[in-house]
Amino acid sequence: MKKSLNAIALAIGTLALATAAQAQVKIGLITDMSSLYSDVEGKNGALAIQMAIDDFGGKVLGQPIELMTADHQNKPDIAATKAREWIDTAGLTMVFGGTNSGAALAMAKVAAEKKRVYFNNGAASSALTNDQCTPYTVHYAYDTVALAKGTGAAVVEQGGKSWFFLTADYAFGHALEADTSRVVKEKGGTVVGAVRTPLNASDFSSFLLQAQNSKAQILGLANAGGDTINSIKAAKEFGIDKTMKTAGLLVFLSDIHSLGLKNTEGLLHTTSWYWDLNDETRKWSKRFFDKTKRMPTDIQAADYSATTTYLKAVQAAGSTDADKVMEQLKKTPVNDFYSKGTIRADGRFVHDMYLVEAKKQSESKQPWDYLKVVKTLPGEQVYTTKAESKCALWK
Amino acid sequence: MQISMPALLSQLLLGLVNGSFYAILSLGLAVIFGLLNVINFAHGALFMMGAVLTWMAMNYFEINYWVMLVAAPLIVGVFGVVIERLLLRWIYKLDHLYGLLLTLGLTLLIEGFFRSIYGVSGLAYDVPDALSGAFNLGFMILPKYRAWVVVASLIVCFATWYAIEKTRLGAYLRAGTENPRLVEAFGINVPLMITLTYGFGVALAAFAGVLAAPVIQISPLMGQNLIIIVFAVVVIGGMGSIMGAILTGLGLGVIEGLTKVFYPEASSTVVFLIMMLVLLVRPAGLFGNEK
Numbered sequence: 001m002k003k004s005l006n007a008i009a010l011a012i013g014t015l016a017l018a019t020a021a022q023a024q025v026k027i028g029l030i031t032d033m034s035s036l037y038s039d040v041e042g043k044n045g046a047l048a049i050q051m052a053i054d055d056f057g058g059k060v061l062g063q064p065i066e067l068m069t070a071d072h073q074n075k076p077d078i079a080a081t082k083a084r085e086w087i088d089t090a091g092l093t094m095v096f097g098g099t100n101s102g103a104a105l106a107m108a109k110v111a112a113e114k115k116r117v118y119f120n121n122g123a124a125s126s127a128l129t130n131d132q133c134t135p136y137t138v139h140y141a142y143d144t145v146a147l148a149k150g151t152g153a154a155v156v157e158q159g160g161k162s163w164f165f166l167t168a169d170y171a172f173g174h175a176l177e178a179d180t181s182r183v184v185k186e187k188g189g190t191v192v193g194a195v196r197t198p199l200n201a202s203d204f205s206s207f208l209l210q211a212q213n214s215k216a217q218i219l220g221l222a223n224a225g226g227d228t229i230n231s232i233k234a235a236k237e238f239g240i241d242k243t244m245k246t247a248g249l250l251v252f253l254s255d256i257h258s259l260g261l262k263n264t265e266g267l268l269h270t271t272s273w274y275w276d277l278n279d280e281t282r283k284w285s286k287r288f289f290d291k292t293k294r295m296p297t298d299i300q301a302a303d304y305s306a307t308t309t310y311l312k313a314v315q316a317a318g319s320t321d322a323d324k325v326m327e328q329l330k331k332t333p334v335n336d337f338y339s340k341g342t343i344r345a346d347g348r349f350v351h352d353m354y355l356v357e358a359k360k361q362s363e364s365k366q367p368w369d370y371l372k373v374v375k376t377l378p379g380e381q382v383y384t385t386k387a388e389s390k391c392a393l394w395k
Numbered sequence: 396m397q398i399s400m401p402a403l404l405s406q407l408l409l410g411l412v413n414g415s416f417y418a419i420l421s422l423g424l425a426v427i428f429g430l431l432n433v434i435n436f437a438h439g440a441l442f443m444m445g446a447v448l449t450w451m452a453m454n455y456f457e458i459n460y461w462v463m464l465v466a467a468p469l470i471v472g473v474f475g476v477v478i479e480r481l482l483l484r485w486i487y488k489l490d491h492l493y494g495l496l497l498t499l500g501l502t503l504l505i506e507g508f509f510r511s512i513y514g515v516s517g518l519a520y521d522v523p524d525a526l527s528g529a530f531n532l533g534f535m536i537l538p539k540y541r542a543w544v545v546v547a548s549l550i551v552c553f554a555t556w557y558a559i560e561k562t563r564l565g566a567y568l569r570a571g572t573e574n575p576r577l578v579e580a581f582g583i584n585v586p587l588m589i590t591l592t593y594g595f596g597v598a599l600a601a602f603a604g605v606l607a608a609p610v611i612q613i614s615p616l617m618g619q620n621l622i623i624i625v626f627a628v629v630v631i632g633g634m635g636s637i638m639g640a641i642l643t644g645l646g647l648g649v650i651e652g653l654t655k656v657f658y659p660e661a662s663s664t665v666v667f668l669i670m671m672l673v674l675l676v677r678p679a680g681l682f683g684n685e686k
Contacts, residue, residue, distance in 0.1 A: 210402075237541075260519045
């Protein structure tokens, strides 16, 4: 009798412990912390998440909120292993996947298998909420479809009818080129050609001369980070910008900062957010700047916003259970300094995007004063439509 | 695919520009390997240091490009001397692998240091005023700066070759590697010679870094992307062969340039393909002697 009483006591004790562990929110950010995309999100992305946690009061459901971070080194296997490890051993309640589409897709699979909420800001691939969508994914900041419909359509409307692409030779670049080509053709433009460049090529001059020889009006850069920076720099050096207009399909504020306006003025691109949009964005960005001495990229702002959105959902659901939190997320509109919109059934956070242009040097009044908004792009127009979607959750 | 003659010519010329970087970097590696028997993996990081120093001098002290063309190699050269005295000295008797590991560790330290300060997106550096603008060659627009890169690296490469192969000092160096004890018996300070050689080899890397600063975005990772190709160049040319390194560097730059026209996807791998073929046919490299 005594033995069985003990056993029951033990069982109750374990149960209590288990629920306690379940109730504590643990967020694990797994992103590129050291390589080519680390200025886009990286350690300052982690800082933005921590800011959101602190602003929330550091606690939810009566328990302290914990943030863990890891560097996936742009390797999908490391990303997936880390996510699995933290879910199994540390009781992670939310996987925060970072930059790099390959790593992001790998983590989405793990999160779905383990039933954990999965947020992603940094990765571009629209597959996250299309053919590889899961009930637990929230793709928050932007995707390749939005970039294509934003920049591609705008450039064609401005008269840029013939395109030549410089494409990073891997899944992300191919997707971006394909999505943009489709938009260009739909709008009545033509794609004259494309050259597939190896990732991290140091010299783009040869590819650029090929682009110039094509006699296309628009040079479409279907690449990111260091590749974008080096192609823009070489385009300037070889005077390509005199005969062609460059359209950056994925440009981050950190790229513009690194190149300087001298090399980028007039560069048209699409972004999910910019620090100098209104008083609210400026106020938050100033806080971020005081801590980091850099203005935030749209991804870092989205990191803050996504964290707050998640914590509010946990609070409203009164639980960290992934199904309950996801239900809450999908029925509650988001409205903050980053964006206003809703999380759709396929996990896509639909919100307005901005078509922006890099300012002329003479227009820039202060440090980090780089962009002007050409047009606000309504979310429903730039993201994947129901007709285009292959996601079973949205049928 | 139809490729016009002018287009081909311009691509050849661009290949030559890239080849100049390969030549000057692989030359430094070859000199170091030839005399120290160390596979200097830190070469890429020191190349990056040359570029970053150039940027720092301009941004913090307004020291111009031309001064840094001399100063950056000197500073990095001294840094190399310190590395050799403190670290490399102790591992000459060990297997090559230890030198490789040690210099790889150094690379991670140096790159990590600069990354923590400047991030990875890189720093912009303008082409010096005297070299801005371009030549119109009829078939292409060649930026003056790119032409300067070819000229400057050819001069430095051939001066180095001349110093090592044709002068008395060079003769000492070569003798010192063949039989250090005998040379020492003649009263020549071989350890000092080796230290200075390493310093000179890495100074060449820094020189290439300064040349690259206005062309490539200066980033803590810029050396990583180049160094693997440069190692392949050294292997193809033949480890330790001075002229081999120079000619192979230029030649591979041109071949790579042509690949970018005919099959761009392969442009990052063509060098390694050639390396495999060369190793199969001539294991010591195109210009190397089997010992």
